[in-house]
Amino acid sequence: MEIQVADTLLGTLVDGRYRIRGRVARGGMATVYMGVDERLERTVALKIINPAQVREARFVERFTDEAKTIARLTHPNVVAVYDQGTHGGLPYLVMEFVRGRTLRDVLAERGRLNPGEALAIMEQMLSAIAAAHRAGLVHRDVKPENVLVAEAPSGGSTNLVDSVVKVADFGLARAVEASADDEAGQLMATVAYVAPELVTNGHADARTDVYSAGIVLFEMLTGRVPYDGDQPVQVAWQHVDRDVPPPSALVPSLPVVLDDLVARATRRDPGARPTDAGALLAEVQQVRDDLGTSSNASTAVLRQVSAPTQVISSVATERPQWTRLPEQKPGRRRAETQQGFGAKARALRDQLMAQKRGRTAVAAAIVTLGLLAVVGGWWFGMGRYTVAPQFTGMAKAEADAQAVRGGFTIKYADGRYDEQVAKDMVISQDPPASARIVKGGTITLVLSLGPERYKVPDVVGTDLTQAKVDLEQAKLVVKEGPKKFDDSLPEGVVIAVDPKPGTEVKAGSTVTVTVSKGKAPITVPNVIGKNINEARTILQQLGLTVVEQYKDSDRGKDEVIAQSPTDGAGVERNAEIKLEVSKGPPAIIVPRVVDLPCPQAQQVLQQQQLNSRIEGNPNGVVRFQNPGENNQVAPGTEVVLGCF
Template sequence: MEIQVADTLLGTLVDGRYRIRGRVARGGMATVYMGVDERLERTVALKIINPAQVREARFVERFTDEAKTIALLTHPNVVAVYDQGTHGGLPYLVMEYVRGRTLRDVLAERGRLNPGEALAILEQMLAAIAAAHRAGLVHRDVKPENVLVAEAPSGGSGNLVDSVVKVADFGLARAVEASTEDEAGGQLMATVAYVAPELVTDGHADARTDVYSAGIVLFEMLTGRVPYDGDKPVEVAWQHVDRDVPPPSSLVPNLPEVLDDLVARATRRDPGARPTDAGALLAEVQQVRDDLGNSANASTALLRQVAQPTQVIAPLSPVDRPSWARLPEQKQPPPGRRRAAPPPDEGVGGRLGSLRLRLLGDPRARLALVAAVAVLLLLAVIGIWWAGFGRYTVAPQLVSMPKAEAEARAATGGFEIQYAEGRYDEEIARDVVLAQDPPSTARIVKGGTLTLTLSLGPERYDVPDVVGKDLAQAKADVEDAKLVLKEGPAKFDDRLPKGIVMSVDPKPGTKVKPGTAVTVTVSKGRAPITVPEVVGKNINDARAQLQALGLVVVEQYKDDNRAKDEVIAQTPASGSGVEAGAEIKLEVSKGPPQVIVSRVVDLPCQQGKQQLEAQGLRVRVDFNPNGIVRIQNPPENTPVAPGTEVVIGCF
């Protein structure tokens, strides 16, 4: 269970002015709070630097200088900085509170954005960064987490084109980095997914560094992912140095080529090949938006001219930003592209009369009317065909494909994929498509959504470890694992109380099918008979004592240096509990192994004595110790116990 620690700053009054009301977000560099400026009665955001970042006294001074520079940066797409100071030794910034979400939150929800939305957001981002570049500031950490997307004044939260975009944390990375240059030789502050190659190789950053990061953000908005990943941050960083960013259309088919070119120009590995700053890239983005807008509207304008040949229709303008969010440097549509004003209204009767006279007196007008009617009929037929047939295609066959292959096949056909809840299957491997809706060969709208059901593989569960638990708890645990508890014969156990599980079959951790029987053996507690100590006793005495208790004696004899028929070991050990009729195994000594007395008759007395002693026997010499052995007792070849005394007579 995760333990949450209360934030001690909540409710705190900072600098006698800013009351902290809630925590908005926590990052590696700082924590952001929502607060109220009690002097001006307005909601603000407080960014308090984390203690780990404040490593030396000079940090506060450098942070203050950077904050002053940022406060001079005034732009509608820049999060405004109102104040700065220190609280509890930690530097903080008081900033504009933006009601909205980060671009990271938007991408987490949407996956990726359509080109119009991506370019609209990028345009406002670049406008903010361009203002910083003109003021001599480099952001150094452009990424979705530092881009805030606020609701449009119209309240259309679903239309990202009309949303207000604000960029935060200008100069903050530089202030933190500057405080560590002396002790660590500088560090790479930018997030590795968006870092420019020159920051990786030599730590140098200028306006073109922000251009590169903005190009990576555009790539992610169009594709839903960053171009590089890896197990370690350093691996990701060096991919920016060694590889070109792939075109977005390689991941999302049918994206316009101009978007591939735009991403390529912004993310050149050579800084000199990129736009010089955010303002230069902004001009290119605006041109791309204009081109895409003209391309999208050209066919519609042509049909209108055919339907009304006598009316002058101006070319359709691209999608413009709303007036409240238009950027100061955005080009306004030239006067020639404005729609011509309609002629004065002469009334319905006047227009009908004029039209009747023109048709009666001008054959070309009658021809134009016939052509217009024919075009309208043709458009109607095309519309009916499109609504009933043309917009449909056949769903591809994705069943039995692995997940990755099915996704690639669907993407090739321009289809979206969503997943239903997975199902277990004994035959189909995990992450293989079990079913699809609509099924293959069925009609589906072009670019429609296919719902796939993936296999979860064979349904298997781990046998829980219930040894040491009482029977009721063991039954609950087994049934929670979708298995069936089976109670085997109970056994006596000296260690476990009655009713406690002694063993499980299959063993705990074994993967089995649902409904498998798990057999448990339950303790009956300590057995009623206590085994006495019989080691060291004669087998006859030990046998009689154990049999008197109703126990069965099993004897096993073995060579041993202890006396013959002495009990040298017993199983179970003394003090164990057993029930009547239990077997008690006894090991019984057969006595020490015997020695065969060697012949020493006719040998010199001392030689014979040494030979017998070498056999482990004791020797007594009678008569002449320097004579010849004439008598020995016991005689040769007699088996005797080790240490037996042998008498030799020497003459």
């Protein structure tokens, strides 16, 4: 079993104020903990820089200066910084604790987002980054891992449009980069989101963040980043050599206006991009207004119209105050225009009614309008409707083909786990089969996500409190089994889980955790090489039970040749100690040497590991031997030879 070292910071009081309660996440740059500010009695997040990042003495000074700049950045979409300091020589930040998930976690679960959700998250992201740009601060590491998606203020909604988005780690990459060795080509930004100018000359400004935000939007819309490769440097140079492809190349249903938005944000030439996050924010808000996405629409419905553009039907709602652009209100000229149009219409009516031909034309127009009203009433009441086909039970590809044949638009709602229905099979539809629906209307389908299964996380070596948090976040029920002594892990640390880590189980399954009681109270002594009687006495005086097993050995008879557990192990009272005891060397059968010359007889006995002693003439012939032939004796036994 692989042993993990427990986190020694759990339970630590930092700076006499912040009590660390659990580990939230660990990355290459820092580790984030959940803690409690015991002075103000509030939950906070502590980001402690990893030892490998602290490369020179001036790092702490640079980190402190950067922390002061970040602390002055106050915005609803920025993770607030409350305090900073050092603990054990490692710099740390005390920040707002956001209850939610990273955008990376959301994308890992959902795959990709619909346009309404992606644009809503993008607006709040850019609002935060724009505030930083106004303060002269460049983020330098915009990516889904640094975007937190918290619960909606109203609570209970699963719609990401209603979620609160906060951006973290402003300036942290700059502080770490400043402390690093000046190596050519070093990039602090993640290569999947790095701007071309960072690759070629290491220069970063507000437009660098705009490029990275454009890549994040591409990933939200398509479920993947535009470039990949075997080595990070290969990915980085693709940003320099290639234009980012349009999102609709991967998701054909996306409107062209989103392709244009991603293209403008990710131009390889920084001068061709929006000047900063505020400029890109204005474009995102315009696109969102054009498409009609809102916080009340969980999914955007895309329709193909006769013109090349596409529209998204939805109901517009108010955005948060800090993300709105100034609204344009109709002025006096528009009102005057409307009044003038009304006067001209009245004059035209009077002129027509004054002439017979005009009155006839008006009557014909009225009859025509009546017929149009009847036909239109039939069309809007019955003629434009048909019945919805059956989609339930079909695979996704089959449902798409059926919709194309029937001229319907398909919208996929969030999937649902099902123990009986295979993944990507339709489990429900709205409207239901045979219900009345407008011809070419939209039908919402729900696909099965298959049986809901979760992998048991590896919490071995973790403090019990943190292990419970990790297991409950995986939707598992924790059960504490009997505690056991362990020579390697301290008291309160998990030493085993059942089922084993990595096992896939249903949501709500029970996982039994075995927790260490620390090292056992009795230390096993070393009795190897001692006589079994002495060894037995030593172990029994310690309250231990001796189990003996005898084996053939070249070692002396009754000598202890092995023990289990080994010396130094911790055991409880009455624990069994297994001893292997030597039965002595195996017996040797004495060969017959009678009638052999004495020198030859001695050689035969020596080859059999037996000693010899001659009585009589050493050059004579053996007339008798003792012990006699075929007797079993121990190695080294002396055989007396009578030679005459």
